[in-house]
Amino acid sequence: MIIVGVDEAGRGPLVGSVVAGAVILPTDFNLPELTDSKKLSEKKRNILYHLITDQCQWSVGEASAQEIDEINILQATMLAMQRAVESLNVKYDQVLVDGNRCPDLCNCTAIVKGDLTEPVISAASIIAKVTRDRQMIELDKKYPQYGFAKHKGYGTKVHLEALQQYGAIEGEHRFSFAPVNRVQMRG
Template sequence: MTSPDFSLEQLALTNGATRVAGVDEVGRGPLAGPVTAAAVVLDPQNIPEGLNDSKALSAKKREALYDVIFEAADVSIAHASVAEIDELNILRASHLAMERAVAGLTVAPDHLLIDGNMIPRGLTGSCEAVVKGDAKSLSISAASIVAKICRDRIMWDLAQQFPGYGWETNAGYPSKKHKDALVELGVTPHHRRSFKPVHNILYQE
C-alpha cells in the first residue's frame, strides 16, 4: 500500500498555483443520511503527520487527525441532503456537496485535486480528477478524513433519534441490521427513497 504524498500538489505549485485544494466525498453508498464532502488546503510548511486514506486509518487515529487538520489547514465541509439525493441522483448530489465544500473555503483555491474520475460540472478553473486520490494525495486524504468523521458524527446523532437501525456503527450503509430494521421498523425521513432497498419497502404493494 503506497502512502499518499504531496507530489501532485507540488507539481501544481511549481506550475504557478498558490493554493491547491484536495476534495473528497463520503456517503454515496448508504441508504440513509446526507452525502458529505470536504475541501482542504494544506499548508506546505505544516502538513500534519500520519495523513492517509481514511479507510486505512483506525477510528481513533482519524479522530485525532480531524482536529489537527482543522488547526493546520483551511477546511470546508458541505453536504447534499437526502431530498437532494432523491431529486438529483447520488452522483450529482455528491458533486453538489463537493462544489459547496470548495465554495466554503476562506480563500478560493486556484487548483483542485478531486477524488474520483469525474470533475463536478459546477467546478470551474483548474481541476484534475485523481482516481483513488485519497491514497495518492495528502490533500485529498485530509479531505477524506474530515468528511468521514463529520458524516459519522451526523449519523451517530441521527441514531439517537431513530434507534434500531444501527446507524451509530453502520453510518447508514446497508448492513444486515440496517436492512432488517428497515423491514421491521419502516422507513424514516432520513432514508433515501430513490435507493432500491428503501424504494422496494415503500412500494412493495
C-alpha cells in the same frame, strides 16, 4: 499556490447526506500518516481530524437525502463537493478531487485513488468521513432501533432488518435507493 483537496463520504449508504470535505494544507503541514480515511482506525481518524481542523483551512459541503433522490447520487456528490469548495471562500489555484470526475469548478483535476497519493485529498477524506460518521451517531440517538452508529447507514443485515420492521424515515432515508424503495412501496 493554493491547492484545495476534495473528497466525499457517504455515497453508498441508504440514509443521510453525502458529505464532502475541502481542505487547504499550510505549506509547513506535514503528517506522513495522511491517507484514505477508510484505511485508518476511527481513533486515528479523529486524531487527524482535530489536527487538520486546528491547523488548516477547511470546510464541509453536503447534499441531503432529498437532493440525492431528486438529482441522483452522482450529481448530489458533485454538488456537495462544489458547496465544500465554495464555502472555503478563497481564491484558489487548483482543486484536486478524489475520483474520476470533477464537480463544476475551475482548474479542477480528478485523481483516481487521490486519497492515497495526495495528502491534501487525504485530509479532505478524513474531514468528510468524520463529519458523516458523527451525523450517523446523532441520527442513532434519534432512531436507536436502526443501529446507525454501528453501520453508519450502509445496507447491512441489521439495517435492512430494521427497514423491514420500522419502515424508512422520511427526510433521512434515500428513497431512490432500491432497498429503501422496496420498503416504501410495501407501505
